[in-house]
Structure formats: structure tokens, C-alpha cells
Amino acid sequence: MLSIRYEAPASVGEAVALLDADEGAKVIAGGTDLLVQYRSGLREPTAFVDVKRIPDLMEISIDADGLVLGAATPAAEVFENTEIRQLWPGVAEATDLIGSTQIQGRATLGGNLCNSSPAADTVPALIAVGAQAVIAGPSGERELAVEDFVTGPGQNVLGRGEFLVKLRVPRPGPRTSDAYLRLIPRTEMDIAVVGAGVALTLDEGGTCTAARVAIGAVAPTALLVPDAAAALVGSSVDDAALAGAAQAASAAASPIDDKRGTVAYRRKVTGVLTQRAAAIAAERARER
Amino acid sequence: MSERKFKYVGTRPIRHDGVDKVTGRANFGADFDAPGMLHGALLRSPHAHARILSVDTRAAEAVAGVKAVLTGQELPKLQSMWMGGAEGGIDFRDIAENCLARDKVLYHGHAVAAVAATTPEIALQAARMIEVEYEELTPVLDLEAAVASDAPILHDDLQPIGATDPLPEGPTNIAGRVEFSRGDVDAGFAEADVVVEREFRTQMVHQGYIEPHACVARIGEDDQVVVWCTTQGGFAVKNYSAMVLQMDPAKIKVISSEIGGGFGGKTTIYLEPVAIALARKARRPVKMVMSREEVFRATGPTSGTIVRAELGAKRDGTLVAGRLSMFYEAGAYRGSPAGPGAMCAFGSYKIPNFYIEAHDVVVNKPKVAAYRAPGAPMSTFATESLVDELARELGLDPIEMRLHNAVDEGDQAPYGPVYGPIGLRETLEAARSHPHYKAPLGQNQGRGIACGFWFNAGMSSSANVSLHADGSAVVATGNPDIGGSRAAQAQMVSEELGIPVERVRPVVADTDSVGYTDMTGGSRVCFATGMAVIQASRDVVDQLRARAAQIWGVELDSVAWEDGRALPANGAEGDHEPLPIEELAQQMGRTGGPIVGKASLTAPMAGPGFATHLCDLEVDPETGASRVVRYTAIQDAGKAVHPGYVEGQYQGGSAQGIGWALNEEYIFDERGEMENPGFLDYRMPVASDLPMIDTVIVEVPNPLHPYGVRGVGETPIVPPLAAVANAMRGATGVRFTVLPMSPPRVLEAIDA
Numbered sequence A: 001m002l003s004i005r006y007e008a009p010a011s012v013g014e015a016v017a018l019l020d021a022d023e024g025a026k027v028i029a030g031g032t033d034l035l036v037q038y039r040s041g042l043r044e045p046t047a048f049v050d051v052k053r054i055p056d057l058m059e060i061s062i063d064a065d066g067l068v069l070g071a072a073t074p075a076a077e078v079f080e081n082t083e084i085r086q087l088w089p090g091v092a093e094a095t096d097l098i099g100s101t102q103i104q105g106r107a108t109l110g111g112n113l114c115n116s117s118p119a120a121d122t123v124p125a126l127i128a129v130g131a132q133a134v135i136a137g138p139s140g141e142r143e144l145a146v147e148d149f150v151t152g153p154g155q156n157v158l159g160r161g162e163f164l165v166k167l168r169v170p171r172p173g174p175r176t177s178d179a180y181l182r183l184i185p186r187t188e189m190d191i192a193v194v195g196a197g198v199a200l201t202l203d204e205g206g207t208c209t210a211a212r213v214a215i216g217a218v219a220p221t222a223l224l225v226p227d228a229a230a231a232l233v234g235s236s237v238d239d240a241a242l243a244g245a246a247q248a249a250s251a252a253a254s255p256i257d258d259k260r261g262t263v264a265y266r267r268k269v270t271g272v273l274t275q276r277a278a279a280i281a282a283e284r285a286r287e288r
Numbered sequence B: 001m002s003e004r005k006f007k008y009v010g011t012r013p014i015r016h017d018g019v020d021k022v023t024g025r026a027n028f029g030a031d032f033d034a035p036g037m038l039h040g041a042l043l044r045s046p047h048a049h050a051r052i053l054s055v056d057t058r059a060a061e062a063v064a065g066v067k068a069v070l071t072g073q074e075l076p077k078l079q080s081m082w083m084g085g086a087e088g089g090i091d092f093r094d095i096a097e098n099c100l101a102r103d104k105v106l107y108h109g110h111a112v113a114a115v116a117a118t119t120p121e122i123a124l125q126a127a128r129m130i131e132v133e134y135e136e137l138t139p140v141l142d143l144e145a146a147v148a149s150d151a152p153i154l155h156d157d158l159q160p161i162g163a164t165d166p167l168p169e170g171p172t173n174i175a176g177r178v179e180f181s182r183g184d185v186d187a188g189f190a191e192a193d194v195v196v197e198r199e200f201r202t203q204m205v206h207q208g209y210i211e212p213h214a215c216v217a218r219i220g221e222d223d224q225v226v227v228w229c230t231t232q233g234g235f236a237v238k239n240y241s242a243m244v245l246q247m248d249p250a251k252i253k254v255i256s257s258e259i260g261g262g263f264g265g266k267t268t269i270y271l272e273p274v275a276i277a278l279a280r281k282a283r284r285p286v287k288m289v290m291s292r293e294e295v296f297r298a299t300g301p302t303s304g305t306i307v308r309a310e311l312g313a314k315r316d317g318t319l320v321a322g323r324l325s326m327f328y329e330a331g332a333y334r335g336s337p338a339g340p341g342a343m344c345a346f347g348s349y350k351i352p353n354f355y356i357e358a359h360d361v362v363v364n365k366p367k368v369a370a371y372r373a374p375g376a377p378m379s380t381f382a383t384e385s386l387v388d389e390l391a392r393e394l395g396l397d398p399i400e401m402r403l404h405n406a407v408d409e410g411d412q413a414p415y416g417p418v419y420g421p422i423g424l425r426e427t428l429e430a431a432r433s434h435p436h437y438k439a440p441l442g443q444n445q446g447r448g449i450a451c452g453f454w455f456n457a458g459m460s461s462s463a464n465v466s467l468h469a470d471g472s473a474v475v476a477t478g479n480p481d482i483g484g485s486r487a488a489q490a491q492m493v494s495e496e497l498g499i500p501v502e503r504v505r506p507v508v509a510d511t512d513s514v515g516y517t518d519m520t521g522g523s524r525v526c527f528a529t530g531m532a533v534i535q536a537s538r539d540v541v542d543q544l545r546a547r548a549a550q551i552w553g554v555e556l557d558s559v560a561w562e563d564g565r566a567l568p569a570n571g572a573e574g575d576h577e578p579l580p581i582e583e584l585a586q587q588m589g590r591t592g593g594p595i596v597g598k599a600s601l602t603a604p605m606a607g608p609g610f611a612t613h614l615c616d617l618e619v620d621p622e623t624g625a626s627r628v629v630r631y632t633a634i635q636d637a638g639k640a641v642h643p644g645y646v647e648g649q650y651q652g653g654s655a656q657g658i659g660w661a662l663n664e665e666y667i668f669d670e671r672g673e674m675e676n677p678g679f680l681d682y683r684m685p686v687a688s689d690l691p692m693i694d695t696v697i698v699e700v701p702n703p704l705h706p707y708g709v710r711g712v713g714e715t716p717i718v719p720p721l722a723a724v725a726n727a728m729r730g731a732t733g734v735r736f737t738v739l740p741m742s743p744p745r746v747l748e749a750i751d752a
Ligand SMILES: Cc1cc2nc3c(=O)[nH]c(=O)nc-3n(C[C@H](O)[C@H](O)[C@H](O)COP(=O)(O)OP(=O)(O)OC[C@H]3O[C@@H](n4cnc5c(N)ncnc54)[C@H](O)[C@@H]3O)c2cc1C
Pocket: A026, A027, A028, A029, A030, A031, A032, A033, A034, A035, A036, A051, A071, A072, A097, A098, A099, A100, A103, A106, A107, A108, A109, A110, A111, A112, A113, A114, A115, A116, A119, A120, A121, A122, A158, A162, A163, A164, A165, A189, A190, A191, A192
């Protein structure tokens, strides 16, 4: 039986060096995905690189530009932050859906994104609000949109020696809000069969001027659905617009038949949840 | 009996094992370690159906740290011998070959070989290095495929048993068939004004006990074996292991740990003979602990079923005829609960004409084990759904319809015996007058009602009650305590001796320390073992009275026992001061020696349990997701010794039944590999999925028990499948005949 090294670097540079030196090393944040995978024999890393001692990865800061969220900040801290709840209620509710109270004490948004499951709950919510991922690596920092981060089930853009440092979320303007909904057969401790995140902006007259719609668990990666957003923009987010968004989201979904749901089911529910999330986001936007 | 005033029975003391359980101190199966212990691991079959051509263990044996390797060929080869039983039956050859396959693997996950090594990791790694050559065979994965005329055959020598006409000749996967009938079914249906007919299907489901199977086997220098394990029956582990290993049962002592749930699933053995055999080879203790995945893949869930059902009634709601043709998956070896399923199907109603046939069918899936009222939930899902349909067609209130046909004392059960006093009618009346039944329903909500019946078991039990010098007592029985039985037993001792429950220590004794006791199962412990406890306590009381008579110099019948004291009676009143138990106990050394009461008995019959459940369900018509918004379980307990634990049984059975109805199912791929062997995708309800389940305890005393107790553990899982389906019918307008009613299935049906 192999023994596994445990490393706890204190800086981004140190972490990059450790990861670059050992291809089998895995970043560990909360461990709620990684340790489960390790214990069930799915992964056999040579080292755990614990990133929770790196200050950059543990920070939450909110200013005029928006949110900077350290990749290893526990979900519980994100959800308990009232400002985050106010400014990005959809991201907050997606965060609060992860597992249970106990899981949320460990789980991180960075881990949710880097684990790169198509069903990760915070990913569509982050895409909807236009979040950016800040990556550190041997050749310095780079930044890209969250929707471009995940490349397939369990796969992402991170190269050797690279890891996620933080997420940046732009501050929402007036009458802008977001929402996230998922369907699970139970009420908690389950994995999304379908997820939908919507962020939108209304003008003073209540007409939608901008929207982003993202869907999860219905394709190899979470998807940004511009057609669904287009159905909302220019409307008062009325029934017809909602139906249009639902239809576009259903059309964009390319789900599979598996133990968690059928193609037809997921396609239909993608529309239903998109429509509902959009209605909630609009309601919230009207109140801001 | 009914007039008896109880002091301790009917109260809700804190269970004696409670503090250690909630603080984590209690020792469960995997908590025991022995000095010098090795860890065992199993190699399991990657095929659902294959012949084992060869097993090469050399590479595994060469691994450093490996102390023993075992294959199925090394276990004694047993002759097939079927022993029928009320809740199924057993064949020790099958049990042995299920522990370790010999010539064939019959399901994906079937254990093939075992390794004992110094660490669990080495054991697992070495087990994977065992090379097995298989000849793959076509797996038989569902009932229709299994009974097809050209089906691949699991067991070439399978002899069907049971009702013989018509039973297939030649190689078959139909292991048995039972039938029950009454009256003239065709004439009955001809007489009916309305007939409803449907085919119902359920999938294999698991009990989902939280604690995986675990054991430690230690072998002494004298070959005496001690097994620590989690089980529903220490004597079963002892005797079954002795049969499988062809040992003298006296050579095996079993100490059962605390048990983290069983629900019938821990009434057989998987690990113990393997651990003993490994320990014998290695001459060191061996511990084996299953993972959750192993529990799902390779222990005993309950059957998937097909039930073709037909029910006819007169316009006024009188049931006149019923017909059931049922098929139960046995899994890899014979022994599905088709029999009890058939016995219970029409148990709640007076039906003058019926015909029931049920088949036990082997398929390439794990061998089923008992699960709470084995077989009854599936057949009752069919019959209670049809009663509901009839009530709808006839425009009758579903409770009135059921009351109109409900069985009473003196009616004959479908499987023969005549009911004594029973409480079905009382549970229906309690349901009718319950606020739940009158509460208005919201949008997209429906209400379902269903009844359920389970015959309950009696069987053999022993108990010892020993008195301490301070007047406190220990009660020892051989039943692992799953549902609070120790607390109830202490209450019975308290009731008889007249001492507080806190002064009675109830213990689960090992198999060397108490008389033979059948398993904790069949809802029998509070009833049958309780009866032994009462008898043993009365034995103590008689001895205490004799000591008082001796002290007073009077005849035994001049001493009465009341409230923990000997009182002069029959003319001796006034002559002597009462003698409290503390004083008598203190003197026992001088008055004749220690006082130990004992009892051993067999209860041939038990007194059946009936229940009525009410379920309100809300369905999201756009996603098919549903939520139980209100649930009430009403059941006859005869006499609730500890009402809190009786309610716990009602709630637990309801929760399991709701899970079965809505989301739980074994999902297999086309090769027969289970795709959801974990709680993420095997969706049992979590706490937040359910409302607080309301309960009503009805008490129609059971004359077969001194306090009127009847078993309560199993009946609560019988009604929920139909109660939920009937609520779903109300909420959606669709009659669901296939379980589980998971969101995709519900949405598809609504949209159809
Ligand atoms: C009981 C239970 C329930 C759950 N319920 C949900 C749920 O409802 N919804 C949901 O979406 N998920 C759920 N999950 C999955 C999991 O909790 C989440 O995905 C969580 O966000 C993962 O975060 P973590 O910090 O624990 O990740 P870890 O397990 O630490 O890491 C996950 C992966 O990401 C990598 N990683 C982590 N951080 C970084 C980084 N900064 N840079 C590069 N790579 C990194 C790791 O190497 C690993 O491959 C559940 C898990 C459990 C055990």
C-alpha cells in the first residue's frame, strides 16, 4: 500500500512548485469530492496539496468591482455572508444546496468547479453571473470565464502545475439579480438531475436588458445558453418570454439516459427550471 | 387481561442502551478488535453468470503480509436440503455457496475467494491478484427472461417445490410455487358488477440498514471458535456457520454486537464462515467488514416482483372475487418471499372466492433475504391499489369500502387459520375519525389510504432473570436488540417484580449463556421473548414468595406478591409485616441460595397485526417530483409495552415503504452489474424528505400473550406502497402500477 504525502504550502508559488514537481499530486480543498473518490479507489494521488493555508485562497472581499472569492473558502462561509446573499442570491442558493450542513463546512466553490462534474451546482450559477476563474501556474496567472473552464466530465483547462486561486464575480448593477434551481428526487444529499441558473437585468420600465442563462447536468459540461437569454432580453419577462427561454434551454440540452433520468425527462425539466429560475431572478431584480 | 392495571407497561422509560448509542460508545459490528487480528477481504465476481473454470491463488499468497487465502472449493461440499419456513426457507448448500462460490458465480459481486492479511489494504490488494478463469454465461436479469422457455438455467439440478400443478418439468428457473384458493373464482367474477385488473411491478430494494455486515472470528488453541458479529440472531450465526463448515455447533460461540439495523437483512450469514475458515488457516483472529458497495451488491435485498391482479365487487362494494398471479425474484438461489406474499395478499378482506398463485424464480441477482414483512408489501401494493380503484369506480369512500369488507374475529385468513381478536376494523375507524382524513387538500395534492396485514411469528425463546442482593435484577435473552426490545423486556420484569425499570438491567446474552432463542425477526421479540421474560419473572416471584413463606412459617398460598413486596394473604393478613424485595434479596443466601428465574418456550402462533395508513402527496406537475406532505400510520399493537418504540416502528416502516414507493430501486446494466450501489443513487429518503409521521396506536389485546402484546415491527411497511400510489392517483389522475414512482416516471405518465 502506497503512502500519500501531505503538503500544506503557504503561498501560491509554493503550491505551483509542488504541483509542477509531481504530476500525481492533487490539490485538496474541502476534500468532499477528492477523499470520496480516493476512498472508493477512483483516484490514487501521490500527494495531497492542501491549499487552505494560502491566504489568497481563503479570502472573501467585496468592493465596487464585485466579489473576489478565494477558491478554498468553505461553502458555509460563502452562504453566511449576507452581502453575497444580497448581491448574488442565485450563487448563494446554489452554494447552500451542496450536500448538507456538515458537507458545507468543508466543501468549496473552487472544488466544485475543479472537480468538473457536469452536475456541480454552483457552476451554472457562477456562469450566469459572469464569474471569471483566476488560475496560477508555472508561467504566471491567467484568467478565463467559468463557462470556458470545464472541458468535459471531470476535465478542465488546468495544465501541469496549475491550480485555481480565486473567482471574480462582477458587481451587479441596479435591477440586476440571479437565481439557481435544481431538480433532485430527494430534498438534499443528492446530485442534480437538472440545474438552471439565470441572471438578468431590468430597466426602469421592467424590460429585460441583459440576461445570462446557464444549465447544468444536461450536457458534458454546464452550458451557457445565449438563445435562452435572447428570449428574455427585450421582454418584460412575461409568460411568452419565459416559455421562449424554456424552449431554448431544452433545445440546448444534450442529456444522456442514465440511472438519474432519461433524455426526454431532462430536456423537459431543463426548460421548466430555466423558466422558473428566470421568473425568480426577475422578481428579485424588480426589488433591487 | 384487559382489566389489568399496568404500572410500568405502557410507560416510556429511556432505553438502557440509549446513552451509549447517542454518545457513540456503543460497540457495533466493526468496533471489535482482537489482539493479533488479521483483516479479511473478498474477491468478488465481475460477471453476473459464469462458470468458474479455475482459481489461481499463488500470486496472492506470495504477497508480504498475506496469512491465508481461501476458495470456495476448500469449504465442505454440502448436499442440497431445503428447509421451508414461514418467512421463506433455507438450504445450507445455497448459504455456503453464497458465502463463497464453488462452481458457478450467480450474480455480479458473488464472493469467489478470500484473503486474510495484516492490513485491510494488503488483503484487498492480494484478493485482486487472485486469478479466476471464467466461462461467461448469459445472465438472466428479469422475471420474464427467467421463465421464458429458452431461458439460460441458473441451476441444472433445481427441483421446483410446492404446489405442483402446473410446475415445469426439466431444467427451470422456477424454484417453487404456492397456491391458495377459496370458493369458486369464476363464479365469483361472474357475480361481480365491477371488475378491475392490472399488472403491478416492483424492483429489487434493499433494507438499507446503516451498519454494514462485520465480524471477527477467533480460533482458540483448542479449536473453539468465538465470533463477534452484527446479526439478528446469534444462534443462527452459530448453527448456520456450523452447518456450512460442518462443525459441531458447540464449538462456536457467538457474541452479537449492538446492531445498526437489520430489517431482516441480518438473518443470514455472509462473512462469518469465511472469517472462521480464514482464522483456522491462519491461526489468528480475522476481521471482515463489508463496504456499503458490498452490502448493496452481495447481501440480500428483497425481490422484484410482477403481480397480475384482478378484483371484483358488487355495486354496494362487497368484494366477491379475487385472482392473483405473482412472480417473485429469489435472486441467485431459491427462497423468495412469494409464499408469505401470497398469504398476506387478501388478508384484510372477506373475499368468498379467490385464487392466488405465487412463483419463486431464480435470477442472476443477489440472493434475497428477509425484509420487514417479507413479500407482503408487493402483493398488498397490488390488492390495495385495486380496492382503491374499485372504490373510485363505485363512487364509494375508500375507508367505507374497506370497512364494508374488513375481516373480523372468526373470519378465516386466506391461508387457513381463523382469526382471533384482531384490530383491522378499529384501525379503519380510527383513520375515519382522524383529523388527517378530514383535512382539506391543496392544489396538486392527493390522499391515499391503504391497509396492511402481517401474520407475525412466535417461535422459540429463552430468558433468565437473576436477582442481585440489593433487589435489582438482570434479564438476559438471546435476541439482539434492534427496536428497543431491551427496554420493553425490562419493563416486563418491572411489572412482574414490582421494581423500577432503572433497577432492571436487560442484556443480550451470547449463545453460550442463554437458552436457544430464534432470531430477532418476524416481529416476535416483544411477543415471544417477552412471554419468556414474563414467565421467568414470575418464576422469580414464586421463589420470592416461597422465601417469604419460609420466613413467616406459612404456606406458599398465604403469600401474595404486590408492588415489589411479599404480603400475607389467605388468612395470614395482619400477622406479618410485608417483606420488600430488597429484604428478601438480601437474605437469599441464607434462605435457600441465589434466585434465578428461567423460562424457555415455543409460541406456535402469534396474533396478526393490521394497519391503516393515510398519505397526502403533492406532485409538481411540471417535473413529476413529489413530496409526502402528511402521513398517518394507525396500527393495532395489542398492548404497547413501550409506546415510544411502538411509534418508532410505525414511523420507520412507513419511511421505508415511502422510499420503496417513490425512489428506491436496484438499477442493473445489461450485464447484471448494479449501477447504483451507494446511497447517492440508491435513493432512500433522508430526514428532510418526510414530514413527521403521525401515529395512532390501537390496542385490541392479543389473547395469546399475558399482556395482550402483538408484534408491531413488520406490519408498518405493508401499506405504504399502495397508500402512496393511491395518493398519487388522487394527485395526478394516473394509476401507477410500476414502482418506484420516481420523478421521470411520474412526469412521463402525466404527459402521456
Ligand atoms: C454527501 C455529499 C453531498 C454532496 N452534495 C453536493 C451537491 O448537492 N451539489 C454539488 O454540486 N456537489 C455536491 N457534493 C460534491 C462536493 O461536495 C462539491 O463538489 C464540493 O464543492 C467540492 O469541494 P471540495 O472543496 O470539497 O473539493 P475537493 O474534494 O477538495 O476537490 C475536488 C476536486 O477539485 C480539485 N481542486 C480543489 N480545489 C482546487 C483548486 N483550488 N485548484 C485546482 N484544483 C482544485 C481537487 O484536486 C479535486 O480533484 C457532495 C458531496 C458529498 C460527499
